Amino acid sequence: MTQTILTITDNCLLAPGVFRMRLAGLRPEEVKPGQFVEVRVPGTFLRRPISVCDAEDGVLTLIYKAVGDGTRILAGMRPGETLDVLAGLGNGYDLTRAGTAPVLVGGGVGIPPLYYLAKELLRAEVTPRVLLGFNRSDEIFYEDEFAALGAAVTVVTLDGSAGEKGFVTEHLPADLTCFYACGPLPMLKALCRATDRPGQLSLEERMGCGFGACMGCSIQTAEGPKRVCKEGPVFEREVLGW
Amino acid sequence: MVNTSVDLCGIRLDNPVIPASGTFGYGYEFAEYYDINILGTFSFKGTTPEARFGNPTPRIAECPGGMLNAVGLQNPGVEKVIAEELPKLRRVFHKPVMANISGFSVEDYVTSAARLDKEDCVGWLEINISCPNVHGGGMSFGTDPGAAAEVTRAVKAVTHKPVIVKLTPNVTDIVSIARACEEAGADGLSLINTLLGMRIDLRTRRPLLANTTGGLSGPAVFPVALRMVWQVSHAVHIPVVGLGGITTARDVLEMMMAGASAVEVGTANLISPTACRDIILDLPRVMKEYGIESLEELK
Numbered sequence: 294m295t296q297t298i299l300t301i302t303d304n305c306l307l308a309p310g311v312f313r314m315r316l317a318g319l320r321p322e323e324v325k326p327g328q329f330v331e332v333r334v335p336g337t338f339l340r341r342p343i344s345v346c347d348a349e350d351g352v353l354t355l356i357y358k359a360v361g362d363g364t365r366i367l368a369g370m371r372p373g374e375t376l377d378v379l380a381g382l383g384n385g386y387d388l389t390r391a392g393t394a395p396v397l398v399g400g401g402v403g404i405p406p407l408y409y410l411a412k413e414l415l416r417a418e419v420t421p422r423v424l425l426g427f428n429r430s431d432e433i434f435y436e437d438e439f440a441a442l443g444a445a446v447t448v449v450t451l452d453g454s455a456g457e458k459g460f461v462t463e464h465l466p467a468d469l470t471c472f473y474a475c476g477p478l479p480m481l482k483a484l485c486r487a488t489d490r491p492g493q494l495s496l497e498e499r500m501g502c503g504f505g506a507c508m509g510c511s512i513q514t515a516e517g518p519k520r521v522c523k524e525g526p527v528f529e530r531e532v533l534g535w
Numbered sequence: 536m537v538n539t540s541v542d543l544c545g546i547r548l549d550n551p552v553i554p555a556s557g558t559f560g561y562g563y564e565f566a567e568y569y570d571i572n573i574l575g576t577f578s579f580k581g582t583t584p585e586a587r588f589g590n591p592t593p594r595i596a597e598c599p600g601g602m603l604n605a606v607g608l609q610n611p612g613v614e615k616v617i618a619e620e621l622p623k624l625r626r627v628f629h630k631p632v633m634a635n636i637s638g639f640s641v642e643d644y645v646t647s648a649a650r651l652d653k654e655d656c657v658g659w660l661e662i663n664i665s666c667p668n669v670h671g672g673g674m675s676f677g678t679d680p681g682a683a684a685e686v687t688r689a690v691k692a693v694t695h696k697p698v699i700v701k702l703t704p705n706v707t708d709i710v711s712i713a714r715a716c717e718e719a720g721a722d723g724l725s726l727i728n729t730l731l732g733m734r735i736d737l738r739t740r741r742p743l744l745a746n747t748t749g750g751l752s753g754p755a756v757f758p759v760a761l762r763m764v765w766q767v768s769h770a771v772h773i774p775v776v777g778l779g780g781i782t783t784a785r786d787v788l789e790m791m792m793a794g795a796s797a798v799e800v801g802t803a804n805l806i807s808p809t810a811c812r813d814i815i816l817d818l819p820r821v822m823k824e825y826g827i828e829s830l831e832e833l834k
Contacts, residue, residue, distance in 0.1 A: 294567060296808065333806070338753060339597045340806060379808070499593040501604060502805035505564045507557065508580075508609045509595040511588070518588050518609060523564075 294381040301374050307434040312368050316353045324348040325385035326410035327527045331503035333377040334363040342500050346405035356405035382503050383526045386410050391419050392470025398461050400426040400476025411444045430455035462487040485535035492530040496521050537822040538829040543797050544697035544722045546658050548575035552815050555778050555801030556581050556635035561620040566627035568808040578633040578661050584646040586612035591745040596734045601753025603732050605668045605746035608637050613647045631658025641689045652694040660696050665703030665728035667750045677703040680715035687719035697722035705731050713767040725776035727760045753802040754780045761793050768794025784817040791833045
């Protein structure tokens with residue numbers, strides 16, 4: 294993990310309330326898929342944890358939803374402004390367990406970390422199938438970006454206004470070797486009920502520090518207490534007992 | 536060259552900056568960011584005889600100038616701390632460390648104190664009678680002079696190490712608690728722990744914290760801490776460690792001018808992992824700015 298000052302190069306609206314920020318100046322240290330950063334947002338006290346959507350050539354890509362004070366301030370920031378970022382936090386996804394037919398399942402703003410994961414899997418010559426879940430068609434983002442990587446993308450909307458209708462769990466391929474997921478808690482739990490294949494789930498929790506010091510984000514697991522920020526945010530389903 | 540060293544209960548510190556318990560783990564998380572041997576010392580995560588998970592989440596809420604926490608003394612229990620955490624701590628920190636102890640009964644405090652007394656790396660015992668986030672223990676010892684004195688006396692009986700009693704600000708008269716601890720044999724006092732507070736989520740109309748209430752910390756509490764350190768240090772003859780919202784080297788000097796012999800820095804560590812190092816590196820410059828050659832002249 295590193296503390297660094299990054300410069301905003303781009304901050305644009307992707308879907309209602311959902312923004313993509315690109316920041317330059319990331320040092321070449323490894324930022325792994327499934328890890329997150331803690332952003333110091335001017336005018337707020339605690340840092341904001343945001344998952345890494347992409348990290349390539351010193352450019353960090355973050356996708357976030359403007360829902361609270363901090364993310365609303367972020368949404369108003371412009372190219373050229375700088376942010377104090379702690380990078381490389383958390384464990385990230387374990388790519389070695391992908392098998393031959395991994396499926397990536399994302400719900401809403403849980404989708405971004407799967408982009409970097411898909412990219413790295415493809416780099417390792419594993420082609421993932423990607424299931425992206427949204428409530429409605431106007432919420433859809435990054436369908437084309439996943440497709441451009443070479444992944445097979447299926448969009449699922451709750452109301453059927455685009456792609457397949459229903460829940461992502463109803464569209465899981467039968468032959469998957471493993472799943473990687475990030476999204477709302479009910480979706481993650483439903484996934485574990487829908488398949489008995491190995492899975493890695495990225496959890497969200499309100500955090501204090503983001504690097505293991507304050508114990509603010511601890512959860513109970515089958516292996517005892519774990520910090521979502523340090524031992525997570527990605528957990529094997531068995532560890533969660535799901 | 537200015538002199539930043541101070542004495543804390545007979546042990547020399549290179550500088551007065553001590554990361555506060557519960558914001559610094561067992562040190563090794565921070566050793567990834569900097570060499571933590573620059574610190575005066577640090578107070579490790581509050582320890583109880585048995586393992587504790589603590590409170591459900593959310594445990595953290597934010598407010599202007601600070602935060603609320605209701606962690607609830609999560610720790611692996613004193614035996615695991617000694618067997619697993621202290622060896623890791625010793626690999627990254629080579630000075631005497633402050634062992635923070637909490638409990639739900641006098642026996643709890645005595646059990647942990649007696650165990651940690653035998654650890655060479657422990658320089659001081661900090662007795663937390665001020666945790667606001669647990670029921671039936673913690674702060675209930677810190678809000679009554681008789682109970683505070685009883686814990687202090689019992690811990691003193693099982694250790695030769697200096698005992699620093701950590702006080703809560705959630706009392707009518709902190710001076711009476713401080714005096715009771717001094718009379719019971721405390722070698723020092725640290726104050727303040729967090730101020731009891733709460734927040735409500737407008738959307739759910741429910742408290743933001745699963746525990747309903749939590750402890751307020753951060754720059755917002757600094758003036759309250761300063762006032763209490765002033766009151767206590769003028770009323771007792773033992774060293775006072777001042778804490779509560781310290782974020783800068785100037786805050787350190789202000790707290791020491793209020794009567795503190797050393798300071799603890801808590802919440803600032805959570806915002807910037809290098810906060811304590813940055814304060815220590817800045818301290819000589821700020822001392823020179825105010826014509827201070829030695830911190831001990833502030834006493």
